[in-house]
Amino acid sequence: MEFTIRQEVMLKAIADVGKAVSASSVHPIITGIKISAGQKGLTLISSDFDIFISRFINQTIEALEIVEIGEIIVPFKHFSELFKRLPNGNVWIKSDGLSIVLKAGEIEVKWKGMNAGDFPELPEMDPDYSVSLEEKVLARLFKQTKFAVANQIRNPVLAGVNLIFKDGFLYCAATNSHRLALKKIKINEQQIEGSYIIPGTSVHELLKLLxxxxxxxxxxxSQQYIRFEAGGLMVYTRLISGRFPDVHQLVPDHPETEIALNAKLLLRGIERSYFLSSDSHNHNVKLEVQGPSSLMLSAAGPQLGEIIEKQPLLGSSGICRLKITMDGKYLLDALKEIEEENVKFCFYGNLKPIVIRPLENDTYLHVISQVRDY
Known part of the structure; x- marks a missing residue:
């Protein structure tokens, strides 16, 4: 293998595929990246067995010239750190499949590689469906939901983000059984129907690229894998098998009370309350509706003290006096993802989950369980 490539082009490709490199000492082969020079261009691949990232650089661009085809695996960490320290300009690379030589100006580096034949192959896919989305739309879809994924793997399906294609809409949902984040968008492909669960760890890495x-x-x-493709970048991730909870049944209806507030003002208030409760075990924040025009926030920590704050309501309906206790972190996570100016809280009764959604946008919502306050 022999080729010449611009330092900044190779560095970006290395950074892209580096998102899937494993730190495992059990399988040292996946701590590296596979570099393949072919007739049409250069391909870099990384994998931790669950997620694969492939980055292709076309030889037609001025930044790449392939002299001889071949492939090798190089250690990602050292290879990446080296390229960051090379000067801008062309880098000449040559390999015999087991070792590699780099030259950049007056700099020459030699080191050992690994046999590329031992690297896991990209998954073979026969897709059931394909759909196109704007990159920023897809990124927002994942960002507004993935934080609700369960951290503990007692129920594997809850460790993933659920994509549901139904009736011309794509729903994206995540839940840990105590909270739910749900977002929907309109898609053009009406014929797609199905439910697929992407590991939360894969979504986390995807967001670094999107x-x-x-x-x-x-x-x-497909039934086992999902692939995201844009230009020369391809990301494959294994799907979680199992049945995700029916998220639409988790959203209550017919609220007893509804209140509307300024989202940023409420977020700052919850942040202050959460800070005061941060030295307690459960970070609880209390919300008390005191009539049709005001909401009282309060929290206390055994070491730091107590905070009480009143905020104005933009509107209210139903029962005008109620008091509930919520997990402050869950409230913060939900409010941070609401981009609109105003937010609506819907209450359904004692110890029943509440629903938080933008006041004038029905495309996404959050369901959060109340906390028992003894």
């Missing part, structure tokens, strides 16, 4: 460019993402879906 949302930076004005381009379309093509999503290919």
């Amino acid at each position: 949302g930076r460019e004005d381009r379309m993402i093509i999503i290919h879906i």
Whole structure:
């Protein structure tokens, strides 16, 4: 293998595929990245067995010239750190499949690689469906839901983000059984129907790659894998098998009380209350509706003290006096993802979950369980 490539082009490709590199000492082969020089261009691949990232650089661009085809695995960490320290300009790379030589100006580096034949192969896919979404739309879809994924893997399906295609809509949901984040968007492909669970860890890595460019993402879906493709970048992730909870049944209806507030003002108030309760075990924040025009926030910590804050309501309906206790972190996570100016809280009764949604946007919502306050 022999080729010449611009330092900044190779560095970006290394950074992209580095999102899937494993730190495992059990399988040292996946601590590296596979570099393949072919007739049409250069391909870099990384994998931790659950997620694969492939980055292709076309030889037609001026930044790449392939002299001889071949492939090798190089240690990601050292290879990445080296390229960051090389000067801008062309880097000449040559490999015999087991070792590699780099030259950049007066700099020459030699080191050992690993046999590329031992690297896991990209999954073979025969997609059931394909759909195209704007990259920024897809990034927002994941960002507004993935934080609600369960951290503990007692129920594997709750460790993932659920994509549901139904009636011309794509629903994205995540829940840990105490809270639910649900977002929907309209799609053009009316014929797609199905439910697929993407590991939360894969969504986390995808978000590091998405949302930076004005381009379309093509999503290919099979029974075992889902692939996200944009230009020369392809991300494969294994799907979680199992049945995700019916999220629409988790959303209550017919609220007893509804209140509307300024989202940013409420967020700052919850942040102050959460701070005061941060030295307690459960970070609880109390919300008390005191008539049709005001909401009282309060929290206390055994070491820091107590805070009480009154905020104005933009509107209210139903029962005008109630008092509930919520997990402050769950409230913060939900409010941070609401981009609109005003927010609506819906209450359904004693110890029943509440629903938080933008006041004038029905495309996404959060369901959060109340906390028993003894």
